Amino acid sequence: MQFGIFTVGDVTTDPTTGRTPTEQERIKATVAIAKKAEEVGLDVFATGEHHNPPFVAPANPTVLLAHLAAVTERIVLTTSTTLITTNDPVRLAEDYAYLQHLADGRIDLMMGRGNTGPVYPWFGKDIRDGIPLAIENYALLHKLWREDVVNWQGKYRTPLQGFTSTPRPLDGVPPFVWHGSIRSPEIAEQAAYYGDGFFSNHIFWPASHAKQMVQLYRRRFEHYGHGSADQAIVGLGGQVFIRPNSQDAIREFRPYFDNAPVYGHGPSLEDMMAQTPLLAGSPQQVIEATLGYRDYVGDYQRQLWLMDHAGLPLKTVLEQLDILGEQVVPVLRKEFAALKPAHVPDAPTHASLVANAGGGHDATVYAAADDVTGGSPDESRTPAATNGDRR
Amino acid sequence: MTTRIAVITAGITDPSSTRLLADRLTESVVRALGGHDVAVDLIEVREVAHDVTNNVLTGFASPELQERLDAIVAADALIVSTPIYSASYSGLFKMLIDVLPKDALRGKPVLLGATGGTARHSLAIDHALRPLFAYLGALVAPVAVFAASEDWGSIEAGRLGSRIDRAGADFVRIVAGAPAPRATDPFEDITPFEALLADASRA
Numbered sequence: 001m002q003f004g005i006f007t008v009g010d011v012t013t014d015p016t017t018g019r020t021p022t023e024q025e026r027i028k029a030t031v032a033i034a035k036k037a038e039e040v041g042l043d044v045f046a047t048g049e050h051h052n053p054p055f056v057a058p059a060n061p062t063v064l065l066a067h068l069a070a071v072t073e074r075i076v077l078t079t080s081t082t083l084i085t086t087n088d089p090v091r092l093a094e095d096y097a098y099l100q101h102l103a104d105g106r107i108d109l110m111m112g113r114g115n116t117g118p119v120y121p122w123f124g125k126d127i128r129d130g131i132p133l134a135i136e137n138y139a140l141l142h143k144l145w146r147e148d149v150v151n152w153q154g155k156y157r158t159p160l161q162g163f164t165s166t167p168r169p170l171d172g173v174p175p176f177v178w179h180g181s182i183r184s185p186e187i188a189e190q191a192a193y194y195g196d197g198f199f200s201n202h203i204f205w206p207a208s209h210a211k212q213m214v215q216l217y218r219r220r221f222e223h224y225g226h227g228s229a230d231q232a233i234v235g236l237g238g239q240v241f242i243r244p245n246s247q248d249a250i251r252e253f254r255p256y257f258d259n260a261p262v263y264g265h266g267p268s269l270e271d272m273m274a275q276t277p278l279l280a281g282s283p284q285q286v287i288e289a290t291l292g293y294r295d296y297v298g299d300y301q302r303q304l305w306l307m308d309h310a311g312l313p314l315k316t317v318l319e320q321l322d323i324l325g326e327q328v329v330p331v332l333r334k335e336f337a338a339l340k341p342a343h344v345p346d347a348p349t350h351a352s353l354v355a356n357a358g359g360g361h362d363a364t365v366y367a368a369a370d371d372v373t374g375g376s377p378d379e380s381r382t383p384a385a386t387n388g389d390r391r
Numbered sequence: 392m393t394t395r396i397a398v399i400t401a402g403i404t405d406p407s408s409t410r411l412l413a414d415r416l417t418e419s420v421v422r423a424l425g426g427h428d429v430a431v432d433l434i435e436v437r438e439v440a441h442d443v444t445n446n447v448l449t450g451f452a453s454p455e456l457q458e459r460l461d462a463i464v465a466a467d468a469l470i471v472s473t474p475i476y477s478a479s480y481s482g483l484f485k486m487l488i489d490v491l492p493k494d495a496l497r498g499k500p501v502l503l504g505a506t507g508g509t510a511r512h513s514l515a516i517d518h519a520l521r522p523l524f525a526y527l528g529a530l531v532a533p534v535a536v537f538a539a540s541e542d543w544g545s546i547e548a549g550r551l552g553s554r555i556d557r558a559g560a561d562f563v564r565i566v567a568g569a570p571a572p573r574a575t576d577p578f579e580d581i582t583p584f585e586a587l588l589a590d591a592s593r594a
Contacts, residue, residue: 131587131591132587132590132591132592133591135587135588135590135591136588136591136592139588139591154591154592155591155592185577185578185581186581186582186587189581189582189583189584189587190584190587192584193584204449204450205449205450205451206451209451212578213578215578216578216581220581224584262449263448263449265448266444266445266448266449267445267448267449267453271445271453272449275451275453275454276451
């Protein structure tokens with residue numbers, strides 16, 4: 001089981017001080033938070049992608065993740081989410097494969113459609129095409145990482161003739177992909193079809209949404225022959241605020257909750273805690289609640305928490321990560337491991353994917369001729385000049 | 392088989408003439424259904440006013456509101472009764488309609504009722520309520536009932552009773568002839584991936 005944090009990079013006024021961080025402060029804080037996550041023993045750091053204020057999550061997460069790869073040693077770097085709708089799948093294939101090389105495989109990524117309506121037209125897209133875009137773009141991305149030379153035609157981008165996405169995936173093994181969706185059965189179906197992971201946001205909405213989507217994904221994962229339903233790869237979000245004493249947690253978190261993006265000025269903190277997985281409480285309460293998720297989604301592989309939302313100052317976020325790393329995650333690690341049956345796999349990592357592929361190999365596509373303008377290897381390759389991955 | 396009727400009433404006082412009209416319309420419909428087994432779910436919007444606001448803000452219903460939304464979705468027929476404010480249905484009434492699941496009222500027989508301080512508001516049913524339910528794809532009954540203040544306490548009250556009876560009798564003919572289509576469950580009736588892929592790339 002992997003434990004980690006995910007951020008959406010919101011630049012939100014701290015309601016207790018009235019102070020709003022600058023973009024640079026928020027960006028540097030994000031780096032500090034990621035480094036702290038590794039320091040306290042978490043396994044995963046995920047960043048969102050944003051193109052509009054009040055967010056400074058990177059427009060291209062690979063920019064931030066490449067930096068983090070250089071300043072961390074061990075933590076898996078991923079996204080929450082990478083927009084599969086408005087990004088060109090060719091750029092995604094190239095950027096994430098490059099990141100995979102830089103980070104020595106210490107990355108994966110999560111696909112999301114994005115729920116900010118105005119973003120779509122900025123990239124020449126229409127939100128009403130959200131699902132078809134996610135389906136077509138990912139089909140192309142999947143192919144670009146698995147076939148050295150791609151001829152392709154679709155509805156949403158220019159056709160490709162004899163195209164090779166470079167660099168080729170590290171060791172000939174594409175990054176593991178999760179698909180995130182709150183309520184769209186089509187995305188659970190997509191994740192199941194490919195045997196990819198499915199991530200349920202699991203915050204802001206009732207747990208019944210997560211349960212319904214995960215059940216569908218598991219059922220269809222088995223249908224498509226990737227293993228039994230309980231072997232499907234599931235990730236969950238969560239949002240917690242932890243203090244040794246639960247009353248203190250609630251008192252300190254309330255002003256942030258009351259003014260937060262998404263749910264602020266709506267239901268009370270108590271209603272939201274009763275109706276969704278949101279929890280302000282003691283370490284023991286967080287442990288019990290998190291173990292309880294397993295009751296409705298089954299044994300799962302990845303737990304990510306949102307810890308730096310709603311204007312919480314960096315100092316508080318770092319304290320929260322200390323509590324998480326010292327008092328919550330070690331207990332959860334032990335408890336979840338004891339509960340998990342042997343046939344349920346862990347979350348795939350680069351090492352496990354390489355092992356499943358029967359070992360890694362260099363997948364470089366060498367273009368034999370014209371190394372100045374980069375003529376297509378489709379035309380120029382010779383058997384001796386290529387050892388690309390064709391699995 | 393039981394005929395399930397959901398009744399939405401958006402009056403805010405107690406007692407409320409909007410609720411009174413809802414009750415009278417319901418009685419009339421139940422009577423006109425004769426021997427049928429009828430189950431009525433009454434939804435007082437006021438009781439879930441905060442929940443409806445929260446649903447608009449958060450995108451999900453509280454358990455109390457969800458129970459009421461489920462009753463509306465499951466109903467074979469719907470009776471609505473709203474006060475007319477500023478020439479239209481009340482804002483609270485519209486917010487409840489706004490948080491119904493997509494297509495919840497498609498093909499569902501709906502009987503319209505409204506109340507107002509004066510009969511001069513009576514066309515609000517046709518200018519405001521009818522287009523709303525037409526947009527939602529409901530089978531809206533041609534005969535609707537508007538009850539103005541003067542209808543309740545005068546000789547007109549008798550006519551109100553006969554208008555209610557006529558509306559109920561006509562509505563039952565629609566209900567009997569057009570059972571509401573069953574909602575499909577998008578988590579059960581899924582589109583297989585190959586079909587999604589083929590649809591996505593259809594130029």
